[in-house]
Amino acid sequence: MQSFGEWLLAYIGDDPIGDLRDDYARDYRVSLKPQGRDHIASPELMMWRIGLMQGCFEAKQALKNAAVLYGQPLEGWDD
Numbered sequence: 001m002q003s004f005g006e007w008l009l010a011y012i013g014d015d016p017i018g019d020l021r022d023d024y025a026r027d028y029r030v031s032l033k034p035q036g037r038d039h040i041a042s043p044e045l046m047m048w049r050i051g052l053m054q055g056c057f058e059a060k061q062a063l064k065n066a067a068v069l070y071g072q073p074l075e076g077w078d079d
Helices: 004-010 016-035 043-052 057-070
Strands: none
Touching: 004 016, 004 043, 004 057, 016 057, 043 057
């Protein structure tokens, strides 16, 4: 199965999930790839990362919506 990060980068849309995709593309290019790290494996791991980076409510909501489309809805992440 394709990792969540790879799935997100392939997402086509000009909406909040598309904004999340753009933010992730920048984060991956600047923070993860230079360290030789793979794409984020799951929506839950991305939620942890967003929380650690003090991400906004809109980013968390976009991630919740993306997780449903990906087939791994986030449970227990109420704001």
